[in-house]
Amino acid sequence: MRNMVPTRTKKRSAASKSATNDVRRITCGLVMSKAHAVADSASVFDIVHAITEHDWDHIFIVDVDGVPMGRIHAVDVLKIIARKSVNRNVAWMHATPATQLIFMPPLSVRASTPLLKAGALMLVHDLNQLPVVDTDGVLLGVVSHSTMSRHLPRFLL
Template sequence: MIGGMCGIEMVSTRKTRQSVNHKPQENVRRLTCGSVMMKPHYVYDDASVFDVVEKITRHDWDHIFILNDEGVPMGRIHAVDVLKIIAKKTVNRSVAWMYAIPAIQLVNLPPLCVKMSTPLLKAGALMLAHDLNHIGILDAEGALVGVVGLKTMAKHIPRYIL
């Protein structure tokens, strides 16, 4: 009487356990960069080296993107690279040169970026392959809308693995 007469349906525990065990693995593949991205750090391409140094130090950032007028990333500058340049260029403690040099001159390659629909695992693999701490996230028009970093990966991926 327990099965069909009282309206209670019996479910095999083996089947339930299998579906529960596979579900996190499927969900982690569906997790996209757009759903977990953070706000990007950026300046526009008319910013000077001083502007970059000021923003990085005021906000305690370790990187900053340089965008054109449409919001498309033209480059990414890491704080350590800026410090190295300052150490080489500073003469008699003068930093006046930083106001005159556009920050875009510190960039030699466009940054590696992915789309909002890119799976988070794929972005993580790209970050590992290219030794990056952060990767830019672009919208359909190619404008920077977010960033995913190692901290973001560490926050979201373990939920599905453990």
């Protein structure tokens, strides 16, 4: 009987190593979702319209080359609109460039980045999604908590 326990352990170890290697092979490019983006020439009105028309919770602003300049969340837009209590007409939305709503370029990952690394970045930086870019920095897609929950549980069980 003593021989059976180490054999079982070895089999579990081999299976565990195989699962570990398999999960490390999943890249962001393989599992990413479509990114929601508008050009950097978009106005705040364009952002509000796109978010409400498509029921999105976020949108990326990209430059002429498709490189993400920033990300705008629907809640941030609502906060800005709420602060405009003196003049609530929509004229200011047409005149204000959406780029004024972004503060810094978003943290991004490459298509070749392992999904586990993207998950770790989201946890460390308290993000719910990351843009996926190619080697030139052009926006390809997005990975999020929901991406993680769709693809990682089979390796955890």
